[in-house]
Amino acid sequence: MEQRPCGLIGGSLGHSFSPQLHGMLGDYSYRLWPLTAEELPAFLEGRQFAGLNVTIPYKQTVIPYCGELSHRARRIGSVNTLIPMPDGSLYGENTDYDGFAALADRAGIDFKGRKVVILGSGGTSRTVRTVAEDRGASQVMVVSRKGPVTYEDLKGHQDAEILVNTTPVGMYPHNGELLVDPGDFPRCAGVLDVVYNPLKTAFILRAEELGLPCAGGLLMLAAQAWRAAELFTGKAIPWEKCEAAFRQLERQRRNIVLVGMPGCGKTAVGQFLARQLGRPLVDTDQMVEQKAGRSIPEIFGEEGEEGFRRRETEAIGEAGSHTGAVIAIGGGGLLREENGRALAQNGLLVFLRRPVELLAREGRPLSTGLERLREMYQERLPVYERWAQLSVDNTGEVADTAAAIIKEWEK
Structure with missing residues (x-):
């Protein structure tokens, strides 16, 4: 007899990470069941599942269908995990409790x-x-x-x-x-x-x-799934499996953002990284040009640097909201505080270092002379170092630079 699946019920489940998490945590099938309010009663009464996670808007709605609630689910007044019991009833638990407790512990x-x-x-x-x-x-x-x-x-x-x-x-x-x-x-x-x-x-x-001390909610998501997986299987699951699932999901979603001086090789390294990792490449200079319908030198000529920076900030804000991408930004992209924040929200920022004498200058409006480039480098270096979590020399082969970035990123 085929084993009944576990799964998630809720209103809209299009972007749920639950199947991926449970696939890494336990050896059971896991499905998504988007349900309307009218479909919910028959689904729960049919019991064609081995265990359920519950999300918005049904965390309170499912309570009357439970024969028993855990002490904390009763206190919280919310259920996000349902387990069929041998007598045919449903046991309601709240594993969000475990998730938030783990989040607080992680942040210390x-x-x-x-x-x-x-x-x-x-x-x-x-x-x-x-x-x-x-x-x-x-x-x-x-x-x-x-x-x-x-x-x-x-x-x-x-x-x-x-x-x-x-x-x-x-x-x-x-x-x-x-x-x-x-x-x-x-x-x-x-x-x-x-x-x-x-x-x-x-x-x-x-x-x-x-x-x-602080932490965002991704570990809470992983940890509540970990505890639910223990309830689904009736077995203790080592915390290390939760940690590994969390790290894998975080790595998949985190962008690699290349920053540095104009002409330091961000586009070339970005293209190589994107191919190696099977990720899209987002180049904010290209975004600016495509939206403006003009080249960057033309934008500088018609709107000045301020006009270009305004367009650049809009492009960086859009790029920073991406996940799982390789992003290359213009050399002055971090000069505005809001740009750094936009990129840091999902990104590992990597500073590509290259000696001023080796920087490419053709077609770059602000790279008009070596002396000016040296001054610009000294002005911008503190900004790059403030935002970047990783610094990599880009003076050799592009493949070697990309390999160094991937090695650190995978840690």
Whole structure:
């Protein structure tokens, strides 16, 4: 008799990572079942599944179909995992609890004795509140647009020590939006965001700038799947498998962003990397030219550098929201702060170093003379070093440069 599959039910499941995660965590088939509200009762009563994950909008809807709820699922008032029991009933659990606890652990954030502010009042907010309370938070305050505590009231709570975002603010396609600035909380000692697309929201990037312990939501996604996989199989699964699944998914989604001086070889290295890794190449200079219908020298001639930079920022904002790409940006692309943030949200930024004397100059409006190039390099070097997580010399063969980047990226 064929074993019944596990799977995920929800309203819209087009971009779910659950099949990939469960494929790495357990030896069972896993399907996606997008269901309408009218289809849900018959599906649950049919029991043609070995285990289910549940996502929006059914995490509360499925509760009446459960014969038993775990203690924490009852406290949270939300179920994201259903297990058929031998007597034919359904057991409801909340593995988002495990996911958020793992996220906090990864960031090294301790709730004990601390005041926690949770942004948002939905189902995930209730999960976060339960974890924070169980871990000894001295106070947990939920902030929402229409709740007892609103965002206007936050000025009176700047003693908050842990900030957690459970809203969709900053989630793709609204990358860059920031609901609350961690810098407004002098005692802040940790920032967490359940959003995982982009990998680093503006909320997390701001926390990094401040040197605060922080983490985005991708590990939470992996860890809740790991615990669900244990429930589906009835077996303990080593944490290392969760860690490996998380790392693989993160690597697949992270862009490789090439930065450096004009003429340092970003396009050539980018083309080689894209072929080697089977990834699309996104060249922001080409994006600018295609949208303008003119070459970059023509844009400089007609609109000046300011006009070009404005167009470049628009292109970089679009490119930075991509995932799983190789991105090459113009030499001055990091001169604007917002461009660095746009690229850092999903990217590993790689600084390609090349001596000034070896930089290509033809067709580059700002590379008019060697002395000017030296001055430009000194001006831009601190910017490249600030944003880049990796620095690679590009003075030999393109293949060697690409191999060095891939080696570090795979770590």
